[in-house]
Amino acid sequence: MFALHGHIIYSESKDKLCIKENGYVICEDGISQGVYDTLPEQYKNITVKDYGDRLIIPGLVDLHVHAPQYSFRGLGMDMELLDWLNQYTFPEEAKYKELTYAEKAYKQFVEELRHSPTTRACIFATLHTEATYLLMDLLEEMGMKAYVGKVNMDRNCPDYLREDDVSEAIRETKEWVGNSIKKYKNVLPIITPRFIPSCSDLLMKGLSQLQKETGLPAQSHLSENPSEIKWVQELCPDSTCYGDAYDRRGLFGLYGKTVMAHCVYSTEEEIEKMKENGVYVAHCPQSNTNLSSGIAPAKKYLERDLKIGLGTDLAGGHSISMFRAMADAIQVSKLRWRLLNTKETPLTIEEAFFMGTKGGGEFFGKVGSFEKGYEFDAVVLDDTSLLHPQELTVRSRLERMIYLSDDRNIYAKYIAGCCIV
Amino acid sequence: MFALHGHIIYSESKDKLCIKENGYVICEDGISQGVYDTLPEQYKNITVKDYGDRLIIPGLVDLHVHAPQYSFRGLGMDMELLDWLNQYTFPEEAKYKELTYAEKAYKQFVEELRHSPTTRACIFATLHTEATYLLMDLLEEMGMKAYVGKVNMDRNCPDYLREDDVSEAIRETKEWVGNSIKKYKNVLPIITPRFIPSCSDLLMKGLSQLQKETGLPAQSHLSENPSEIKWVQELCPDSTCYGDAYDRRGLFGLYGKTVMAHCVYSTEEEIEKMKENGVYVAHCPQSNTNLSSGIAPAKKYLERDLKIGLGTDLAGGHSISMFRAMADAIQVSKLRWRLLNTKETPLTIEEAFFMGTKGGGEFFGKVGSFEKGYEFDAVVLDDTSLLHPQELTVRSRLERMIYLSDDRNIYAKYIAGCCIV
Numbered sequence: 001m002f003a004l005h006g007h008i009i010y011s012e013s014k015d016k017l018c019i020k021e022n023g024y025v026i027c028e029d030g031i032s033q034g035v036y037d038t039l040p041e042q043y044k045n046i047t048v049k050d051y052g053d054r055l056i057i058p059g060l061v062d063l064h065v066h067a068p069q070y071s072f073r074g075l076g077m078d079m080e081l082l083d084w085l086n087q088y089t090f091p092e093e094a095k096y097k098e099l100t101y102a103e104k105a106y107k108q109f110v111e112e113l114r115h116s117p118t119t120r121a122c123i124f125a126t127l128h129t130e131a132t133y134l135l136m137d138l139l140e141e142m143g144m145k146a147y148v149g150k151v152n153m154d155r156n157c158p159d160y161l162r163e164d165d166v167s168e169a170i171r172e173t174k175e176w177v178g179n180s181i182k183k184y185k186n187v188l189p190i191i192t193p194r195f196i197p198s199c200s201d202l203l204m205k206g207l208s209q210l211q212k213e214t215g216l217p218a219q220s221h222l223s224e225n226p227s228e229i230k231w232v233q234e235l236c237p238d239s240t241c242y243g244d245a246y247d248r249r250g251l252f253g254l255y256g257k258t259v260m261a262h263c264v265y266s267t268e269e270e271i272e273k274m275k276e277n278g279v280y281v282a283h284c285p286q287s288n289t290n291l292s293s294g295i296a297p298a299k300k301y302l303e304r305d306l307k308i309g310l311g312t313d314l315a316g317g318h319s320i321s322m323f324r325a326m327a328d329a330i331q332v333s334k335l336r337w338r339l340l341n342t343k344e345t346p347l348t349i350e351e352a353f354f355m356g357t358k359g360g361g362e363f364f365g366k367v368g369s370f371e372k373g374y375e376f377d378a379v380v381l382d383d384t385s386l387l388h389p390q391e392l393t394v395r396s397r398l399e400r401m402i403y404l405s406d407d408r409n410i411y412a413k414y415i416a417g418c419c420i421v
Numbered sequence: 422m423f424a425l426h427g428h429i430i431y432s433e434s435k436d437k438l439c440i441k442e443n444g445y446v447i448c449e450d451g452i453s454q455g456v457y458d459t460l461p462e463q464y465k466n467i468t469v470k471d472y473g474d475r476l477i478i479p480g481l482v483d484l485h486v487h488a489p490q491y492s493f494r495g496l497g498m499d500m501e502l503l504d505w506l507n508q509y510t511f512p513e514e515a516k517y518k519e520l521t522y523a524e525k526a527y528k529q530f531v532e533e534l535r536h537s538p539t540t541r542a543c544i545f546a547t548l549h550t551e552a553t554y555l556l557m558d559l560l561e562e563m564g565m566k567a568y569v570g571k572v573n574m575d576r577n578c579p580d581y582l583r584e585d586d587v588s589e590a591i592r593e594t595k596e597w598v599g600n601s602i603k604k605y606k607n608v609l610p611i612i613t614p615r616f617i618p619s620c621s622d623l624l625m626k627g628l629s630q631l632q633k634e635t636g637l638p639a640q641s642h643l644s645e646n647p648s649e650i651k652w653v654q655e656l657c658p659d660s661t662c663y664g665d666a667y668d669r670r671g672l673f674g675l676y677g678k679t680v681m682a683h684c685v686y687s688t689e690e691e692i693e694k695m696k697e698n699g700v701y702v703a704h705c706p707q708s709n710t711n712l713s714s715g716i717a718p719a720k721k722y723l724e725r726d727l728k729i730g731l732g733t734d735l736a737g738g739h740s741i742s743m744f745r746a747m748a749d750a751i752q753v754s755k756l757r758w759r760l761l762n763t764k765e766t767p768l769t770i771e772e773a774f775f776m777g778t779k780g781g782g783e784f785f786g787k788v789g790s791f792e793k794g795y796e797f798d799a800v801v802l803d804d805t806s807l808l809h810p811q812e813l814t815v816r817s818r819l820e821r822m823i824y825l826s827d828d829r830n831i832y833a834k835y836i837a838g839c840c841i842v
Contacts, residue, residue, distance in 0.1 A: 071810050074824030075817050077751065078769065095811075105810035112808070292755040292767060318748075318824040327739075330498065334713040335753070339760045346713060348499065387533070389492050389526035390516075396496050403495030403739045406827055 001028045003043060004378060004414075006051035007394045008035050010058050010370040011354040014302050019394050024048070025056060027376040030417030034372040051380050054411055055397055058368050059119025059377030060322035061360035063282035064219070064261040064311025066124040067135055067148075068093050068102075070109040074318040077290050081225040084291055084316075086158070093126045093151075094160045102131035110138040115407040116320050119377035119415045120145045120364050122219050122259055122282070122311075124192055127151045127163060129176050136180060136187045143420045145364065145377075149192025149219055150176050154203045157194075163203070170206035177214060186415075191218040191256075196232045196245050208250030215256050217363070219282075220246065222260035222270075225293045229265055243270035243279070253277030259363055261311055264288055264296040274306055280363050281308040283355065285328040287316030295336040298329055299344045302351055309360020310352075326352035326402045349399055380412035381405065422449045424464060425799060425835075427472035428815045429456050431479050431791040432775040435723050440815050445469070446477060448797040451838030455793040472801050475832055476818055479789050480540025480798030481743035482781035484703035485640070485682040485732025487545040488556055488569075489514050489523075491530040495739040498711050502646040505712055505737075507579070514547045514572075515581045523552035531559040536828040537741050540798035540836045541566045541785050543640050543680055543703070543732075545613055548572045548584060550597050557601060557608045564841045566785065566798070570613025570640055571597050575624045578615075584624070591627035598635060607836075612639040612677075617653045617666050629671030636677050638784070640703075641667065643681035643691075646714045650686055664691035664700070674698030680784055682732055685709055685717040695727055701784050702729040704776065706749040708737030716757040719750055720765045723772055730781020731773075747773035747823045770820055801833035802826065 004027070008020040018035070026033035026043055039048070069089060076088035096102040113121070123139075123146050125132040132150040139146050152173060154163045163169035173191075180189040191211050193199040199207075211218055223229055223242045232242045239245035243266065246252035252273065259280040266274070274281065283298045301308045310325040311317075317325070333347040361368020367375050381401050385408055392400070401409060413421040429444040439456070447454035447464055460469070490510060497509035517523040534542070544560075544567050546553040553571040560567050571594060575584045584590035594612075601610040612632050614620040620628075632639055644650055644663045653663045660666035664687065667673035673694065680701040687695070695702065704719045722729045731746040732738075738746070754768040782789020788796050802822050806829055813821070822830060834842040 074807075074821040075813075077820075077824070078767075092811075101810060108808040108810060289752045289756060292759050294759050295756065331710045332756070335710060335716065335756055335760075338713050338715050339756075346499075386495075387529040389522060389529060390513075392496075399498075400495040403498070 002047040002049060003027070003039060004049050004051060004056055004380070006054045006056040006380065008056045008370060009394065009398050010035070011350070011358045012369070012371065014351050014354040014359070017350045017353060017395070021394055025370045025378065027417050030376050032370050032372060032374045032376050035370050051411070055381040055383065055394065055401065057379050057381065057398070058357045058361070058370060059379050059413065059415060060117045060356050061309055061364065061368055062118045062121040062312050062322055063259055063280065063309040063360040063363060064284055064313050065121055066314055067106060067109050068096050068126050069315035070112070071105050073315045081228055081291050081293060090158050090161050096126040096128045096131040099130055099134060102128070102134055106135045106138055110142055112320050113144065114142050114421060115410055116322070117379045117410055118322050119379065119413065120361065120367060122146070122190060122363065123148045124219070125150055127153055127161065129172055132176065136184055140184045140187045143186060143415050143418050145415055146187050147190035147217060147219070148187055149190040151192050151194050152203055152207060153194040153198040155198055155200050157198045166200065166202045166206060169203060170210065173207070174210060177210065177216065189216060191216055193220050193251060195221040196242065197228065197235060201249060204249035204251055208255065211251065211255040217257040217259070218251055219259045220251070220261070222246070222263050223265045224262035224288070225291065226265065241267050241270045243273045247273060247277070253279045257363060261313060262288060262293065262296060263301070264294045271304060271306065275304060278307060281306055282311035283308055283329060284311040284313035284317060285332045286319060286325065287313035289328070289332060290318065291316050295332045295340070297336065297344055298355070299333055299347055307359070307362060308355055309363065310355045321406065322356050323402050323405050326356045329355065349402065352402065353398070376414060376417040378414040379410060381409050382411035383409055385409065423468040423470060424448070424460060425470050425472060425477050425801070427475045427477040427801065429477045429791060430815065430819055432771070432779045433790070433792065435772050435775040435780070438771045438774060438816070442815055446791045446799070448838050451797050453791050453793060453795045453797045456791050472832070476802040476804065476815065476822065478800050478802065478819070479778045479782070479791060480800050480834065480836060481538045481777050482730055482785065482789055483539045483542040483733050483743055484680055484701065484730040484781040484784060485705055485734050486542055487735055488527060488530050489517050489547050490736035491533070491741070492526050494736045502649055502712050502714060511579050511582050517547040517549045517552040520551055520555060523549070523555055527556045527559055531563055533741050534565065535563050535842060536831055537743070538800045538831055539743050540800065540834065541782065541788060543567070543611060543784065544569045545640070546571055548574060548582065550593055553597065557605055561605045561608045564607060564836050564839050566836055567608050568611035568638060568640070569608055570611045572613050572615050573624055573628060574615040574619035576619055576621050578619045587621065587623045587627060590624060591631065594628070595631060598631065598637065610637060612637055614641050614672060616642040617663065618649065618656060622670060625670035625672055629676065632672065632676040638678040638680070639672055640680045641672070641682070643667070643684050644686045645683035645709070646712065647686065662688050662691045664694045668694060668698070674700045678784060682734060683709060683714065683717060684722070685715045692725060692727065696725065699728060702727055703732040704729055704750060705732040705734035705738060706753045707740060707746060708734035710749070710753060711739065712737050716753045716761070718757065718765060719776070720754055720768055728780070728783060729776055730784065731777045742827065743777050744823050744826050747777045750776065770823065773823065774819070797835060797838040799835040800831060802830050803832035804830055806830065
């Protein structure tokens with residue numbers, strides 16, 4: 001049991017940012033016991049870690065990131081989604097068949113993740129089971145709370161990156177799920193069909209069945225790019241929208257929590273279906289910009305009370321920073337407002353911070369806030385390197401972290417009560 | 422006379438990036454003598470600084486930045502231009518009347534600029550002459566080559582930040598110009614009417630006359646925001662477009678080089694006028710996003726052979742990095758292509774790098790390239806902190822610098838042949 005002392009900031013809702021200057025947040029058995037002006041009587045004798053004038057925020061939640069793509073972040077930004085997959089992504093992911101390469105690459109990814117403000121993540125690996133274990137080992141060791149998905153894909157992808165035999169793919173995925181649940185404490189498996197175009201109906205059926213049996217969460221991609229959406233319509237002529245194609249295959253929140261990355265072009269019907277089924281949106285503004293996909297209507301999703309968080313989507317996105325994802329979300333919402341729809345007002349700091357903490361955190365349970373009962377993920381920020389001549393409020397200091405911070409500003413990091421950095 | 426050895430990268434044109442791996446670039450009296458595979462016979466005995474596997478690029482050119490706004494970078498991003506000026510900018514700029522505050526703030530700005538990849542900049546100060554000298558002193562001492570403008574403004578601005586007496590304002594500006602030319606070697610004055618809405622016709626007339634007498638360059642803002650443009654139409658009913666309003670007041674390239682920031686909404690007539698008059702565009706993608714202004718058609722300007730460079734526009738923009746300006750330019754060009762006009766294809770790495778070096782550099786003369794005869798501005802980049810498991814080409818390494826670099830990657834910096842960092 002311990003308390004952290006500093007300027008404490010967290011979201012209660014998308015519109016309400018709570019700031020407790022010189023406050024205390026208490027952790028007992030990895031769970032927050034709330035935020036206080038002074039230490040309550042029953043906690044008088046607990047250890048207090050005094051972070052002084054620093055900011056203390058909940059850990060940030062990355063709802064969508066591809067670990068094997070970290071290697072080519074900031075490269076190959078000259079194509080749209082489908083060409084980008086064939087030209088850059090699939091050839092790189094194929095390399096993870098070799099464990100030596102996978103180990104080198106995943107160690108680099110996990111090391112940068114450690115020094116980022118992220119405390120929880122939904123991670124795509126590749127279809128290689130051995131390399132996926134390796135990634136899970138590294139994350140487990142680091143203390144990261146993560147859902148990691150061995151990717152499934154069996155069509156419309158190069159021979160060298162295709163699961164030829166569906167029953168064998170399902171068997172292997174099941175075995176990986178079973179072993180992972182036994183083996184890891186921090187890391188959990190997540191069912192991960194790449195996306196409709198690269199998954200046959202038979203494969204989807206098997207994965208849906210697996211979700212039904214295990215109750216595990218699932219992750220995939222939805223309505224990212226116009227050409228992709230058109231392709232899905234051709235592949236699934238029976239479906240009324242892309243989300244419906246997942247739904248008919250039993251992978252749209254039917255048997256467990258489900259998060260869909262992007263949702264740039266979700267129709268009214270798709271939005272309704274996501275809402276009914278409790279499907280989470282992983283809004284990935286940087287990736288949607290880099291791959292020329294467009295701008296997702298995040299404001300609309302928030303106003304419609306969809307479950308929504310943010311994702312870096314490496315390497316469609318180039319930055320691992322979830323602060324950058326918040327800033328990007330605000331920035332593209334302004335361009336959406338200006339260029340597309342003046343009824344959708346730009347996102348606020350409050351909304352972006354909510355999505356990056358409590359909004360995405362909900363996918364992991366009670367995560368992403370310091371309210372009593374929430375798992376204790378915390379990031380301590382030291383902003384002294386960002387010089388300024390004037391006085392700044394605590395809220396302004398948070399705003400600067402969103403726009404200007406990098407790994408140097410991450411002073412300490414706690415995940416479920418454990419100090420990681 | 423000396424040579425730098427490393428992987429040398431520079432633009433010849435907007436479409437042509439030249440890469441000389443393990444090459445030499447030679448500096449004589451501050452001027453590049455060209456790039457070579459091996460040292461030519463006549464240079465056999467000169468000093469060679471060997472930067473090994475590092476990248477060597479021309480210094481980057483920031484065509485538009487407000488020094489006094491550095492203090493609130495990353496803050497107050499919730500308004501459009503005109504409200505943002507009144508709410509955040511003018512109150513902050515007013516503080517520079519106090520030299521103690523100005524010194525503290527400008528030292529911070531100049532220190533960050535030193536460690537950035539920028540070697541040349543067009544800088545707005547405030548209307549305060551004493552503080553402007555102070556900024557110029559600091560830049561001069563650092564070795565930065567910069568145009569610095571004491572801002573002129575006499576209407577539609579708060580009392581506390583208005584030049585009440587036009588003749589006195591012109592007299593003071595003239596005196597400042599004369600003193601500056603005598604006093605500084607690296608830093609030059611630039612004529613700086615804030616923008617049409619805050620400058621009376623009389624003030625503009627005086628400044629135009631001053632440009633005529635001195636041949637100095639001028640800088641201002643153009644067609645940034647729809648409300649601003651509408652306001653200019655109301656203020657200048659005789660003008661056919663915003664650019665024409667400057668032109669009729671003799672400040673649109675008539676008497677000297679002129680750079681206009683933004684040009685988000687320039688009409689066909691305005692574009693033609695810029696081309697005829699040789700007016701430079703300072704494309705500021707980050708600021709145009711943060712202030713919800715829109716996306717400037719940079720690709721079109723390049724194709725029409727307008728003179729164009731990039732600007733950070735602190736604190737409409739929040740990052741001082743010109744690499745970030747390149748990445749932002751590419752990113753918003755993709756959104757412009759997707760959302761507005763599929764005929765304007767996204768900017769390439771070549772085009773963004775050109776704008777950030779040789780394109781903007783032209784405003785300073787033969788600047789922004791390593792071709793023979795160019796002033797020797799160079800930045801040496803160490804990218805070893807950005808881990809990767811695979812082999813990377815030199816071009817890919819440059820691409821990563823554009824998307825991922827920060828001040829830690831700036832290994833050395835030369836301005837006009839002098840080593841600054």
